[in-house]
Each structure stands twice: as C-alpha cells, then as structure tokens.
Amino acid sequence: xxxxxxxxxxxxxxxxxxxxxxxxxxxxxxxxxxxxxxxxxxxxxxxxxxxxxxxxxxxxxxxxxxxxxxxxxxxxxxxxxxxxxxxxxxxxxxxxxxxxxxxxxxxxxxxxxxxxxxxxxxxxxxxxxxxxxxxxxxxxxxxxxxxxxxxxxxxxxxxxxxxxxxxxxxxxxxxxxxxxxxxxxxxxxxxxxxxxxxxxxxxxxxxxxxxxxxxxxxxxxxxxxxxxxxxxxxxxxxxxxxxxxxxxxxxxxxxxxxxxxxxxxxxxxxxxxxxxxxxxxxxxxxxxxxxxxxxxxxxxxxxxxxxxxxxxxxxxxxxx
Amino acid sequence: xxxxxxxxxxxxxxxxxxxxxxxxxxxxxxxxxxxxxxxxxxxxxxxxxxxxxxxxxxxxxxxxxxxxxxxxxxxxxxxxxxxxxxxxxxxxxxxxxxxxxxxxxxxxxxxxxxxxxxxxxxxxxxxxxxxxxxxxxxxxxxxxxxxxxxxxxxxxxxxxxxxxxxxxxxxxxxxxxxxxxxxxxxxxxxxxxxxxxxxxxxxxxxxxxxxxxxxxxxxxxxxxxxxxxxxxxxxxxxxxxxxxxxxxxxxxxxxxxxxxxxxxxxxxxxxxxxxxxxxxxxxxxxxxxxxxxxxxxxxxxxxxxxxxxxxxxxxxxxxx
Numbered sequence: 001x002x003x004x005x006x007x008x009x010x011x012x013x014x015x016x017x018x019x020x021x022x023x024x025x026x027x028x029x030x031x032x033x034x035x036x037x038x039x040x041x042x043x044x045x046x047x048x049x050x051x052x053x054x055x056x057x058x059x060x061x062x063x064x065x066x067x068x069x070x071x072x073x074x075x076x077x078x079x080x081x082x083x084x085x086x087x088x089x090x091x092x093x094x095x096x097x098x099x100x101x102x103x104x105x106x107x108x109x110x111x112x113x114x115x116x117x118x119x120x121x122x123x124x125x126x127x128x129x130x131x132x133x134x135x136x137x138x139x140x141x142x143x144x145x146x147x148x149x150x151x152x153x154x155x156x157x158x159x160x161x162x163x164x165x166x167x168x169x170x171x172x173x174x175x176x177x178x179x180x181x182x183x184x185x186x187x188x189x190x191x192x193x194x195x196x197x198x199x200x201x202x203x204x205x206x207x208x209x210x211x212x213x214x215x216x217x218x219x220x221x222x223x224x225x226x227x228x229x230x231x232x233x234x235x236x237x238x239x240x241x242x243x244x245x246x247x248x249x250x251x252x253x254x255x256x257x258x259x260x261x262x263x264x265x266x267x268x269x270x271x272x273x274x275x276x277x278x279x280x281x282x283x284x285x286x287x288x289x290x291x292x293x294x295x296x297x298x299x300x301x302x303x304x305x306x307x308x309x310x311x312x313x314x315x316x317x318x319x320x
Numbered sequence: 321x322x323x324x325x326x327x328x329x330x331x332x333x334x335x336x337x338x339x340x341x342x343x344x345x346x347x348x349x350x351x352x353x354x355x356x357x358x359x360x361x362x363x364x365x366x367x368x369x370x371x372x373x374x375x376x377x378x379x380x381x382x383x384x385x386x387x388x389x390x391x392x393x394x395x396x397x398x399x400x401x402x403x404x405x406x407x408x409x410x411x412x413x414x415x416x417x418x419x420x421x422x423x424x425x426x427x428x429x430x431x432x433x434x435x436x437x438x439x440x441x442x443x444x445x446x447x448x449x450x451x452x453x454x455x456x457x458x459x460x461x462x463x464x465x466x467x468x469x470x471x472x473x474x475x476x477x478x479x480x481x482x483x484x485x486x487x488x489x490x491x492x493x494x495x496x497x498x499x500x501x502x503x504x505x506x507x508x509x510x511x512x513x514x515x516x517x518x519x520x521x522x523x524x525x526x527x528x529x530x531x532x533x534x535x536x537x538x539x540x541x542x543x544x545x546x547x548x549x550x551x552x553x554x555x556x557x558x559x560x561x562x563x564x565x566x567x568x569x570x571x572x573x574x575x576x577x578x579x580x581x582x583x584x585x586x587x588x589x590x591x592x593x594x595x596x597x598x599x600x601x602x603x604x605x606x607x608x609x610x611x612x613x614x615x616x617x618x619x620x621x622x623x624x625x626x627x628x629x630x631x632x633x634x635x636x637x638x639x640x
Contacts, residue, residue, distance in 0.1 A: 086502060182406060184546040206526035207543060221543035223527060226504040 001140075001249050002041040002066075002115070005032045006107050006132045007122025007238075009046040009070065013081035013096070014278060017089070018231045024278050025056045027078065028122035028145070031235035035242025035269040036120075037063040038287045040249040043113050045069035045132065049077040049101040068110045078102040082234070089230045090204050107132050114138070118249040120241060123147050126154055126161040133164040141254065143167045143245045144196075145237070151177045162195035167259075169200040169241045184209070188217060198259060200244065200266075202237055205230070208263055212256065222263035227271055232278055236270045243269030321460075321569050322361040322386075322435070325352045326427050326452045327442025327558075329366040329390065333401035333416070334598060337409070338551045344598050345376045347398065348442035348465070351555035355562025355589040356440075357383040358607045360569040363433050365389035365452070369397040369421040388430045398422040402554070409550045410524050427452050434458070438569040440561060443467050446474055446481040453484040461574065463487045463565045464516075465557070471497045482515035487579075489520040489561045504529070508537060518579060520564065520586075522557055525550070528583055532576065542583035547591055552598055556590045563589030 012026030033042045043066040048056075052072070060067060081096035107128055119136050121129040121144040133142060144165035150158050151174060162168065168191065172184060178194075179187025184201060188211035191199050197213040207224040211217050244266035251258050272285060332346030353362045363386040368376075372392070380387060401416035427448055439456050441449040441464040453462060464485035470478050471494060482488065488511065492504060498514075499507025504521060508531035511519050517533040527544040531537050564586035571578050592605060 089502070182409065183549055185548045188546075203526055206523055207541070209543075209546060219545050221527070221545055223529075223541035223543040225539050225541055226508075226529060228503055228505045 001117040002043055003036050003118040003120060003245055003249050004043045004045065004069075004109075004113055004116040004136065004139075005029045005036070005120040005122055005242075006045040006129070007032065007120075007124055007145075008078050008102060009044065009048050009052070010078035010080060010102070011051070012234060012278065013079070014232060014234055015083040016232045017084070017086045019277060021278065023079075025059055026080065026234060026278065028124075028235075028238045030060065031238035031273060032120060032122055032242040032245075033060060033065045034063055035239040035273070036246035036249070037065055037242075038269070038285065039243070039246030039265070040118070042066065042246075043069060043116060045071075045107050045109055045113070047071040047073050047101050047105045049073060049075045052077050066113075068112055069108070071108060073101040073104070076100040084233060090233050092234070107135075109135050117141070118245060119143070120245050121145065121161070121165065122238065122241075123150075126150050126157040129161040130157065130164065133161065141166050141248070143169060143241060145169050145241060146174065146178075148174055148177055159194060162191075165196050167198040167200060168196040169202060169237070169244065171202045171204070171237065175199070175201050185211070185217060185219065188219070192217070200263065202240060204233075204236075207267060208240065210259055210263055212259075218256075220260050220263070222260070222267060224267040224271065227274060230274045231276055233274045234278055235273045239273035240266040240270035243267070321437040322363055323356050323438040323440060323565055323569050324363045324365065324389075324429075324433055324436040324456065324459075325349045325356070325440040325442055325562075326365040326448070327352065327440075327444055327465075328398050328422060329364065329368050329372070330398035330400060330422070331371070332554060332598065333399070334552055334554055335403040336552045337404070337406045339597060341598065343399075345379055346400065346554060346598065348444075348555075348558045350380065351558035351593060352440060352442055352562040352565075353380060353385045354383055355559040355593070356566035356569070357385055357562075358589070358605065359563070359566030359585070360438070362386065362566075363389060363436060365391075365427050365429055365433070367391040367393050367421050367425045369393060369395045372397050386433075388432055389428070391428060393421040393424070396420040404553060410553050412554070427455075429455050437461070438565060439463070440565050441465065441481070441485065442558065442561075443470075446470050446477040449481040450477065450484065453481065461486050461568070463489060463561060465489050465561060466494065466498075468494055468497055479514060482511075485516050487518040487520060488516040489522060489557070489564065491522045491524070491557065495519070495521050505531070505537060505539065508539070512537070520583065522560060524553075524556075527587060528560065530579055530583055532579075538576075540580050540583070542580070542587060544587040544591065547594060550594045551596055553594045554598055556593045559593035560586040560590035563587070 007029035008027035009030050010027030011023045014021050029046045033044050036042045079098040082092040082094045117140040119139045119142045123145040142165050175187045179190035181187050188199050192213040199211045202208045207222050209219050209221040211219050244262045247262040247265040327349035328347035329350050330347035331343045334341050349366045353364050356362045399418040402412040402414045437460040439459045439462045443465040462485050495507045499510035501507050508519050512533040519531045522528045527542050529539050529541040531539050564582045567582040567585035
C-alpha cells in the first residue's frame with residue numbers, strides 16, 4: 001500500500017570529521033522516501049527550485065519514488081548547512097538555513113494520489129501538515145514528525161496537527177519539550193493525550209522506544225546495536241521514520257506486534273543513513289525477503305549478516 | 321555460589337532535585353552487595369571508620385551479607401559528596417571526596433573466604449584490585465570495574481589488573497577512554513585484547529551492551545525501559561554489576577545465554593537503585609522464582625509486572 005510523504009526535498013551542505021560536501025541531495029522527505037521505498041510504493045509532495053536537476057531526480061526515480069507531486073518553483077531549493085564534530089558526532093551545528101522556494105510552499109496533492117492509504121507528515125510548519133492531513137482525510141494511517149522550533153513557537157497549530165496524527169516520531173529532547181517534563185514516560189503520557197495513539201521516541205545510537213496509548217503506555221524499547229563508525233548522521237531520523245512507516249504499510253494487518261517489528265526496520269534504515277557520506281540510501285542496499293515468507297527466493301540480504309546480527313559489529317538489529 | 325566483593329563501604333552526602341541527605345550509607349561495595357544478595361551469598365572486603373555504626377551494619381546484615389572481611393580502622397569512613405541537577409540527572413557533580421580510612425586500605429581476606437568462587441573488584445586503585453585478584457587465585461570467575469581517574473593516571477597498574485578480569489563493566493565514556501577511540505565497537509575490540517573476555521558497556525538509562533571476545537565481538541544490547549522518575553542515580557552502576565554478577569553466580573552453567581540474561585537482571589537492579597532516596601535496595605524488594613523454575617511457588621514478584629513489562633512504565637525489562 002502506498003505512502004505519501006510531504007516535507008522538504010532540499011540540498012544540504014555538510015561537514016563531518018570524515019569530509020565535506022557543499023551541496024548534496026537532502027531533505028526530510030528525501031530520506032524518508034528513499035528508506036520507505038524498500039518496503040512500499042512512495043509518493044512525494046514537496047517543492048524544489050530551478051537548481052534541482054535531473055541528477056537529483058534520478059536518485060529518487062531509481063528507487064521508484066513517484067514524483068508527480070514534486071512542484072517546481074522559480075528560485076532556489078531549500079538549503080541547509082551544518083557541521084558535526086568528533087566530540088558529539090550525533091549533534092548537528094546548523095550554520096545556514098535558506099528556505100528559498102520552501103518559504104511559499106503550499107502543498108498541492110495530485111488527484112492521482114487520492115487513493116493513498118499511508119501518510120507521513122515530515123517536519124514542516126504544522127499548519128501545512130494539518131492542511132495536507134485534511135486534504136488526505138481518506139487515509140488509513142498517519143505518521144508525523146515535528147521539532148523544537150514548532151513546539152516552542154506554534155503550539156496551537158501543532159496541537160491541531162497532532163489531533164490528526166496516529167503515530168508521532170520525535171526524539172527525547174522534543175518529547176520532553178512537548179510533554180513539558182524531564183521524565184520520558186510522563187512526557188509520553190502527556191503526548192498520548194494530544195492525538196497520537198503511538199509515540200515513538202528516538203534515542204539516536206541507543207535505539208527507540210514506542211509508547212502506546214491503549215492499555216496504558218506499554219513502553220517497548222528497540223535497541224540499536226553500536227555502529228562502528230558514524231560518518232554522517234544527517235537524515236537518520238527521517239530514514240528511521242521511512243523504515244518504520246514503510247514496514248507498517250507493507251503488512252496485511254496493523255497491530256502492536258507490527259509496530260514493534262517496525263521499530264527494528266526503522267533502526268536498520270537509520271543505521272544505513274549514518275554509515276556513509278550522503279546521499280547513500282539509494283544505490284547499495286538490497287532487501288531480502290522476510291524469513292517468515294516461505295518458499296520465496298532470498299535475494300542479497302538488506303544488510304549482510306542481518307539475520308545473524310551477533311556476528312556483525314555494525315548491525316542495527318539485535319541478536320535473537 | 322558465593323561472591324566476594326572488594327571495594328568501598330562508605331558514607332555519601334547527596335543532593336538531588338528531590339531532596340538532600342548529609343550522610344547516608346553508600347559505597348560501591350555496598351550497592352554491589354545489596355543487589356547481588358538477591359541472587360547469591362555475598363561476602364565483603366572493605367574498610368570503615370569509627371563512624372560506621374551498628375545501624376549501617378544492620379542494612380547489610382538484613383540482606384545476609386557476610387561482613388567478616390569488613391575491617392574497622394581508627395578515623396572516619398570514606399566520604400563522598402555529590403549533587404545531581406535536573407538538566408542532567410544522570411551525571412553527578414562531585415563536591416567532596418574524603419578518602420579517610422580508605423587512604424591506607426590494604427585488603428585483608430579472611431581465611432573463611434577461601435572457598436569463594438566469584439570475585440568482583442569494585443572501583444578502587446588497580447594495584448589493590450590486582451592484589452586481591454592474586455590472593456584469590458582459586459576463584460572461578462572475576463568481574464571488575466574501574467573509572468577515568470585510573471585509566472588516565474595508572475594505566476600500567478590497570479593493565480595488570482585487567483589481565484586477571486573475565487568481565488569488565490564500565491560506561492561508554494570509560495570504554496572510549498580505555499579503548500582510545502570514539503567508536504564503541506572499536507573501543508570494545510581494544511579492551512577485549514587487554515584481558516577481559518566479556519566487556520559490558522553501561523549506557524545509563526538506555527541499557528547496556530555486552531561485547532564478547534570469542535568469535536569476534538558479538539554485541540548484545542539489553543535495553544532498559546524508561547524510569548518514570550529518576551530520584552537519585554547514585555549506585556546505579558554498582559547495583560547493575562551486583563545483579564549481573566549475582567545472577568551469573570546463581571546459575572549452574574556459564575555461557576553466552578547466561579551473560580545475556582544477566583544483563584537484564586543487572587538493569588532491573590540498577591533501576592531499583594535510582595527510583596528512591598538512598599539507601600533503598602534492602603527493605604522492599606522480593607525476588608520471585610524464575611519462570612523457568614517449574615513447580616516452585618512464586619512469591620511476590622521482584623518487580624510488580626516484571627513478567628509483563630509492557631504494562632509497567634517503570635519496568636526495566638523489555639516485553640517479550
């Protein structure tokens with residue numbers, strides 16, 4: 001079943017201890033779409049500028065991503081520039097943010113997207129998220145993301161958006177800010193009164209925890225195994241969300257077990273995102289069939305040794 | 321099978337957002353012994369001063385801890401004073417460290433301890449650790465701890481100690497310093513050439529990862545579930561070590577599965593340590609029988625809902 005993601009398709013300038021790129025394909029919707037494309041058909045609604053070329057388009061097209069909702073506007077694409085340093089490779093220091101064509105972004109959903117069943121509202125202005133949510137009122141399931149900036153500055157608009165979100169994926173700091181408490185379980189309890197029935201808190205290198213509204217919180221923590229070298233963390237959270245939503249969209253049923261399993265698929269896709277220079281999700285990964293799918297030929301594993309993580313220092317799934 | 325712990329039995333002065341205590345029973349060996357006592361008989365070798373009263377002794381005795389190796393010396397007991405603040409409740413700010421009688425500590429092992437099979441070298445000067453290790457050359461299994469101070473200042477002495485340790489339990493920062501790299505798996509690889517065949521890296525609220533020398537690292541991460549309110553983190557690491565070693569000592573066999581399971585027992589004992597004011601491990605916990613132990617009557621669970629962590633916000637074991 002197809003997934004529609006609305007969010008940024010952009011350019012990034014990134015400096016890490018491993019190297020420097022001036023302008024490379026990036027954006028939340030890009031990372032989400034690439035990761036989710038390994039599980040389900042993905043559609044994108046975003047805006048890019050005149051600097052967005054066939055080369056960037058080809059990266060998404062190579063993964064079969066539907067770009068009919070990718071609007072072209074006069075001017076430049078959204079641009080973000082950041083640095084990561086060795087003492088805390090996981091935290092970006094933002095050096096530049098040029099909204100460019102994104103400043104006037106008014107999401108237009110092609111009629112061809114009307115049969116979409118899964119919607120992901122990547123981190124953009126909550127008013128735009130709410131607008132897309134309303135337009136796509138027929139979807140079966142909605143995931144969402146947000147950030148400190150919107151939590152602080154547009155709480156009313158964000159509250160409106162959250163009422164239409166089934167699963168919210170944010171990190172510890174964002175959860176604490178949104179729930180207005182240091183305690184992660186208490187923050188979760190609060191957030192789960194705001195709309196989402198599932199909250200996924202992302203803990204970076206340590207994994208993520210899902211909290212379920214129904215039956216009282218029910219935290220489920222999915223560990224991530226240590227990565228030997230984090231080269232560039234850009235897009236890790238969006239890749240997690242793509243793996244998570246993609247896996248759910250690909251299942252025949254949707255229940256707590258599916259959500260739990262989706263946490264590990266999210267972790268795996270996040271781990272791919274951080275291990276190499278950007279963008280790196282497209283060319284080199286192949287998905288093998290789930291073990292449960294009997295009788296089908298296995299292709300090259302999604303990650304070498306993913307079925308036996310204990311033999312793989314970098315594997316992001318736990319050993320059985 | 322009995323466990324001998326050598327380390328500090330001390331007094332702590334602790335200030336947290338929840339309150340303040342001027343002088344309360346503390347010390348690494350104390351927390352270790354209390355936690356391990358739920359699994360196996362525990363023996364202590366340590367030194368205390370004249371201010372150590374029957375009241376403190378009673379806390380350990382109530383848990384059946386063997387204090388024949390607790391030496392009394394003229395002067396005051398080791399005293400540590402620290403604070404925790406709301407913005408990072410997990411990190412102690414040390415305000416005072418008075419070694420007192422500990423300065424001249426020369427561990428004396430009673431002959432009655434000669435049949436000990438498990439030894440834990442809590443965080444003290446590596447030369448003392450090595451001395452005890454040598455004296456207890458007949459033990460079956462040795463666990464150890466250390467800290468940044470010894471890694472930086474006594475690397476040669478620490479190297480000697482590590483050669484006699486089977487499992488080392490340290491946190492991420494200590495592992496990075498000891499392995500001289502930011503990468504946790506690379507640090508583990510390095511540490512596992514120094515003596516230990518298992519390295520347990522403690523990640524605080526996120527759980528811990530075990531790395532195994534044999535067969536090439538084999539990381540196993542045991543998540544800890546979020547605690548609703550961390551009241552006082554003092555002793556969490558030592559309580560983890562006590563649960564971990566205690567569980568291993570209580571098993572008939574010792575293999576990788578036992579180590580993995582021990583990680584969760586460590587996490588559970590660590591979670592108890594942080595949830596209340598100090599000291600809090602003694603009075604209120606009861607251990608129920610493992611599910612695997614058929615035919616035995618279950619007493620009150622070690623933690624309410626520990627068998628069904630999904631229903632328990634604060635439970636430190638993952639749902640099945």
